[in-house]
Amino acid sequence: MIRTFRERTRSLTFRIAGLLAIALLPVGLISVITTYQLLERADRDLAKTLLALTSDAAAEQEAAIRTATGVAKSLVSLLPVLRDAGYECEEPLGALLRDSPELSFIGYINREGIVECGSSAKGMDLSDRPLHQEFVENPGPRVKFAIRGSVSDASIIVVSLPVIMDGDYDGYIVASLPHRSLTTPQAPADVAERPLNLITFNQDGEVLTVSSNAGDVSENLPADRSLRALAGGSEAAFIARNAEGDRRVFALVPIVPGQVYALGSWEYRRNTLNNGLSFGTSMLFPLLMWLVSLAVAFYAVQRMVIKPTRNLRARMLQFMRSRRLVEPRFDGSLPTEIRDMEETWMRLAENILHDEAALYDTIHQRTVLLKEVHHRVKNNLQLIVSILGMKIRKARTPAIKAALSDIQQRVMSIARVHQNLYETSTAERVRAGELLEAIVEQMVKSAQTGDHTDFELESHFDDCEVYPDQAVPLSLAVSELVTNALKHLGTPEGEKRPSLSVRLECKAGGDKGAIFVENSKGPKALDEDDVSTGLGEQLVRAFVSQMEAKVEREETDTCYRVRIDFPIQSFDANIVPSDHSHPV
Structure with a gap:
């Protein structure tokens, strides 16, 4: 009974539940929410109160501005009558000012800036005043502040209304309010x-x-x-x-x-609520409870979950990088679930190491066997080449020698392919750049010996990987193209020597590649007596068809170009290359 209870108390669920229950987090949250609602309600009440106070405080300004606006509207409607009377309006407008003590001046100013009708200052020119220019440029009802009025020579609030006569702007009405009274x-x-x-x-x-x-x-x-x-x-x-x-x-x-x-x-102050309740006091208790709950929860999760999980993750990363297992240190305070997780990981890692070792052994054996096959095929082809050489030496007619020599060159090309396949590739992937570079280098060295003249070689091979099923026809096609290029190589007019260019272009991770073979032509080739049988072109078409590629040819007076565009099949990222180092 006691042993069972101890095991349960070590569980992660029991410990976290106990610590959070002690912290009384739900009660703290309820207190915080309640206090926050009281604060929000106080803010809303304060906003309503301030709106009412602002409206009441601005009542005097509102009344004065509305009075000025009403007087200005009245003068706009009376302006046609006053115009017919010759703008004799000082006396009636003066009486209007006496009935409206809030106003200091009222009058009509035409668009040229002349006071044509007013309670005073009739005939005054206001055209140079900034307010007049603004009223003329942007007609419309306006309320502006002037630090020095043109008539009263004191700071005023100007209320203006535009005057429209027969559809045209004809000036504006001004009603002035003394600034100090507002x-x-x-x-x-x-x-x-x-x-x-x-x-x-x-x-x-x-x-x-x-x-x-x-x-x-x-x-x-x-x-x-x-x-x-x-x-x-x-x-x-x-x-x-x-x-x-x-x-x-x-x-x-x-x-x-x-x-x-x-x-x-x-x-703005959030100091007190109604009945003298302090905001600080009301928030202190739930805040302290919330902080204590956070501290306890953090300690529980950090001590019993995060720290053991980080240690386990560190051992996993170390195993992933070096395939080395590290035994965990014994800690009796760890929860049962964490200890079970670590034991499961150790068994899983051991099984992974065992399976990887068996897999690497199998791949290594297959790679060695495949390379041995390529090596034996290459040796057999070399034997055939030697036999053909013997036949060539015993042949009596040039036609037979040429035919046997052509066969010997093609067999040598196939032998080179197999030789470089087991030297530059793995069982699953072939480095096409290295393979083609080695084949071209060997063929050029063979062509530059004997009676052949010297020529200029330009070569470039990008790094890309292909499957062996693609590497074989690709390398054979390139060998055939280079053989034909060397056979028909010539020096163009104006050049010192012939040239040969071989390029492989492909982007890393791309799905397409291209082979370019170009040789110079001239009036005098290296082998003038060779008669083309078309066999090389047939072989190239066969290899291109096998790769599901396409070939393009272009011939000019000075050069002959061949281009092969071939697809590159994508590799499965989960497949481990056979030359991957074995785990330690």
Whole structure:
């Protein structure tokens, strides 16, 4: 009974479940979620409160701007009557100003910048003023701030409306508001409790008014949003950081939709909830519980899962690289599941080593046998070549000697192929570049001995691997082409000696390859008396057909070119080459 209990207590499931149960993680999560919901609710209540405060704080500015807009609209409708009366409008507009103490000036300015009708300053030329130029260039309802008014010589808020006569722009109506009357200081009690800073701006993002306690404007603007970007939006509240990095609550309220907006800002603090409950106190307990749970879970997983798994992985990597098994150190604190996993891995690795050793032995035996076959075939072909040589020496007519010599050359080509196959290849793969380079080198050395003249050789062979079934017809085709090229080699006019070019082009891992054989032609070949029987061309076509390739020939006055395009079959990446080193 006690032994069974001990075995169970060593299991990974039992230990992790016990540690997580002690940590009381679910209770901590519930506390965090509940506190977070309270914080979110407090933020929403704060946003609603700030929207209401901002709307209330901007009520005076809203009333003044709406009054100016209404007066301007009235003057637009009365302008035809005043025009018929000769623009005698100082007295009626002056009376209108007395009834609207919020305004300091109202008048009509034509498109040339002349005050044709106004409560004062009739006939004044405003054409050089920047605001006039802006109103003419971009007609439309606007609310702008002027640090120095043209008539009142004080800072004002300008409300303008365009005047359209008979479908054409004919000027604009201006209603001015004294700037100081729109900046009302907050009550000292409100400022001390939690100051609300108010900024009004127009549709172009230009600041119109700032509450007297706002201080630096940048401190009361969001750093990640411009006033121009906020213009055009609907009523909204959000939390953002100002230019100094302090978090504040911002409320956007349209005063005149599309023209004037109010932006209120309030210092953002998550200090207390209702009934004096502290945010810090409410978050401390679940936070500590969460940290303890994380620490316990990390220790459990690190000590009983991650560390043993990393050790096992390191031994696996070492086995993969060097095929060397490392016995694990005994650790009685390891869970039963981890110990069983290590024992299973050791048995699996031992079986892999045994199977690989048997596989390598089989491959090695097959490779040795195949190379021995190529060697014996090459020896037999060399014997045939020797017999043909004896027959050639005993032949009495040149025709018989030529025929036997042609046969001898072809048998020698086949012998070279088998010789180089067992010298440059494995049982599964043949390095085509090395094979063809060795064959061409041997043939050129044979051609440059005896009575043949010297010639220039250009050769290049890319590295690519093919199956033996492709290597044999490929090498025989190249041997036949090189033999024919050497047979018909000549020196072109203007050249000092003949030339021969042999190239193998293929990309590593590609599925296509190409052989190029080119020899120079001249009026005088190396063997003028040789008469072509067409046998070489027939053999090349047969080898090309066996490889499922295609051959192209091109002949000019100075050279003869042959190109063979052949496919390269892909190799199975899981097949281990037979010349792979045996495991230690």
